[in-house]
Amino acid sequence: MSEPTYTESEMMIAVAARMLEGARTVFVGVGLPNIACNLARYTVAPDMELIYESGVYGARPERLPLSIGDPTLVSGAISVVSMADLFGLYLQRGLVEIALLGGAQIDRYGNLNSTVIGAYAKPKTRLPGSGGACEIATNAQRTFMIMRLKRRAFVDKLDFITSPGHLTGGDSRARLGLPGGGPELVITDKAILNFANPEREMQLTAVYPGVTREDVQAEVGWPLRLAETIQETAAPTAEELRLIREEVDPHAMYR
Amino acid sequence: MSEPTYTESEMMIAVAARMLEGARTVFVGVGLPNIACNLARYTVAPDMELIYESGVYGARPERLPLSIGDPTLVSGAISVVSMADLFGLYLQRGLVEIALLGGAQIDRYGNLNSTVIGAYAKPKTRLPGSGGACEIATNAQRTFMIMRLKRRAFVDKLDFITSPGHLTGGDSRARLGLPGGGPELVITDKAILNFANPEREMQLTAVYPGVTREDVQAEVGWPLRLAETIQETAAPTAEELRLIREEVDPHAMYR
Amino acid sequence: MELLFSAPCWRDYTLDAMNKAAKDNKLSSMREAIAAYVVDDCSVCIEGFTGFISFAAGHEIIRQRRRGLTLIRMTPDLIYDQMIAAGTARKLIFSYTGNPGVGSLYCIRRAVEKALPCPLELEEYSHYGLVGRYAAGATRSPFFALRSYVGSDMLAANPLIKLIDDPYGTGKIAVVPPLNPDVAILHAQRADRQGNTQLWGLLGMQKEVAFASKHVIVAVEEIVDESVIRADPNRTLIPGLIVDAVVHSPYGAHPSYVQGYYDRDNESYLAWDKLSQEHAAVIAWLDEWVYGIENHAAYLRKLGQEHFDKLKPEPLLAPSVDYGRYR
């Protein structure tokens, strides 16, 4: 049979799901990350329980949630608690294994901006702000970013650090005593980047089929570091595409 | 009809109940204070809601509780919360209007000891300890002590200050920033004492029928201050005795 | 923002609380409740995380043309976008300002970026930071400590967030001060006439906000007898002791949802995303849907019962539990 065709979003979803192999507690938002988690449940992480900042542990949604506070996340969940308990007993306690995060801007050390474009006092664009992102980035054992690769997002210097990543690199995060492990992966629509070097600097580790290193560099606002070996990520399998299209996002809300 | 006869406990219960006139939230333990509150509900404080440190607000016990954690306090209560919430949201928040407290020792400023007799490191008698008494004495708007008048309890110097009263007297309590108003009354089996003077020193304000000032002084370990006028407290009325014996303590568990 | 743990002010508060406890029937219309407790220049907190949002209260505040309010809410949502467009607010205390699951809140952006209709001061936290401010206010604590903010520019952006040394020597820790709104307006499934309120589903921060606030208005889908509340005391989130007014407000959280009663009206959220991009269109909407109608009952009539029938979920009943009679 011929290679199946697929969208960039489907590729991102498939890749993100693969990265969740064996995960047991994932702190997740709505949209694409949520689809990726549901796909992972069908494939590489059957034991995964989803945690939402709205106070839900072990959600079993009967539909794709419209927001992280969707009532479908409550009905049938294992436990629904106050937000004080969710952030205190689950997240700050260190029980979140993997958190999926995004932002308007990211820098080479995985610090995120979701607060303002321009000066804080006189913003060019007022963004939503932290929400739970600052505590998620601080406390989650592992953080995966899911962001489309765009030059306006991958910037040399953030306008505002909302959520701490590896800060100024090296052991700067550990020296400040942040409990979580910090950023580990950046999953984009063109490539996968990680921070697996002593400087904890973002580096290209895999490109998607048909994407060149130059294509990636063109969308990054600093000279992008390259991993020793750069793999080509496998395209979504027919089964992954079937699950995405028939099971986890049948109404194509996020594709 | 002739004067009804009554026990010292019945007198204490009747007097304590009268002092709760108009009270709406009372923080209470088991035994005699609990009986007094129930009597007050029938007489001077119909709107009273009872708060127990076990986490119960608005209890409607169907029997006399055996302990402050009795399941009869839970069934039919308005709200049952964690102890963290009871102590934080109700008591420390300042929502407790009157707290009834006791102790093994009390001094002239209403400080209480329920920890040890003798030295803390090598106690002659190890008492139960604070429980919630320290936070109750700190945060309740008004504190009433209910204790039998005994020389070994009304001492010149406490072996240990478990629960702060007026500390060293005067404005010493306010200067340390304790939020609650501190001790207001000491209800005993022979007399009523209060702290209604600038020094906040315990003073005799009323004696029970047949009790003299000398009888009271004989049981107090320091020269007891006298209020300007000392009243004689009325004996329990026939109705008070009927309610105690037939309604609030029919099995005479606390008489 | 007044700190409640200076003794005199605290005494006022608690005596007030005692008075609340006295009222045996706190039933009130939303109009009366807003008129009585929401005054110009006070701080108002309409809370509820994505659901249980009292739009009925927000619209009544707009209708009564309050000005200079400090609006407090973790996720401002459509209701604060509307209140800010209507010019009721001077300041916003928040932790995430977005149209949940949809996009931006354009009215708030216009106020911040273009001072339209008037300038809006922002005081900003992360979710846990603002939850912590409520929790400290609710327990009369001088502060709430959390591990967030280290390494974040939010510390510099908000001087009320401080870093202190852990007295046990484990390093720096962030603290936030207590927050005690003048008025909280909280929607739930049911309450009795004394304001004893039960809520199930997302508990959010409703409990902390209720205990932190100087005045509390509860708006509920159903008014029930006290015996219903007493039959399940573990579900009582807000005691009548701290409640000033109880408003019977069926569908009062529309277009947000109430667990087990109705779903979020997502079409309204999507429509707002388009409509709110132009200030003039927002004013026209307010004229038709807020100023132009007398109260929430009229709003419901205007939408029609069929509209709400479509939002009703199938029943999913929790099993009963046995508390036991002990006598």
Place this chain on the structure above:
Amino acid sequence: MELLFSAPCWRDYTLDAMNKAAKDNKLSSMREAIAAYVVDDCSVCIEGFTGFISFAAGHEIIRQRRRGLTLIRMTPDLIYDQMIAAGTARKLIFSYTGNPGVGSLYCIRRAVEKALPCPLELEEYSHYGLVGRYAAGATRSPFFALRSYVGSDMLAANPLIKLIDDPYGTGKIAVVPPLNPDVAILHAQRADRQGNTQLWGLLGMQKEVAFASKHVIVAVEEIVDESVIRADPNRTLIPGLIVDAVVHSPYGAHPSYVQGYYDRDNESYLAWDKLSQEHAAVIAWLDEWVYGIENHAAYLRKLGQEHFDKLKPEPLLAPSVDYGRYR
């Protein structure tokens, strides 16, 4: 007592937690659970305020002749009196040591006053202070702040309680450090095989203790299907994520009570008040009721079913609530 927020130690903890989550069936006998998690010289916390006290676990610990334990409990109650008389403990962390509603705990007094059967070190708090230590441990906070202790000698008696300056300038405030027991043993009405646990009645400090502890054993009256838990998520106090072992332990809290299942056996509390006044009598009691029988099932047989029939309350059912199906 190990502080969990130094990164390496925390990582161990959380990876461990992840392993907990993995086990899909944690059902175990009390003997296996105690043998696996309660080792000599560790810290053990059998909590539950006057009810939900796992006497079954305490007796099994005595039976397995553990030594050098640090026992943690707000109100030691009869169970710790028995464990201390049996010589299992070196230290007691507590906030009120009495026979609730009855009087003294004589075994603990003998250990403190006469070092019988061995010396007992005391670490003492008020209730809120110890609740605060659990809460800080449960949220990986470096401390918990509370308004108690100012003007009390408890500050001098326990150097772990400190006074600090409020960074917002309102004066001095007391703080206590986090407490993270090695093992928590918590009794409740029901749990599923993964340890998702529901409790109603006095919630006490069970939630904080569970999240604070490195290992958690839940003992329940009934093992239920996961679907029962998921049908009322607001009642789930302890998620299986942090539970190591689930023990089916009917009447396991006797002579204390379990809301809706059985009443406190007050005769036993009164009898203990008399019996425990002599160490020899206590040893004889332990020989007959703990060492002399193999497990809690044998203890129940020895007491007889009629004994428990008398303790059963009449039913008092909470009304159901509707969560709604959203699909």
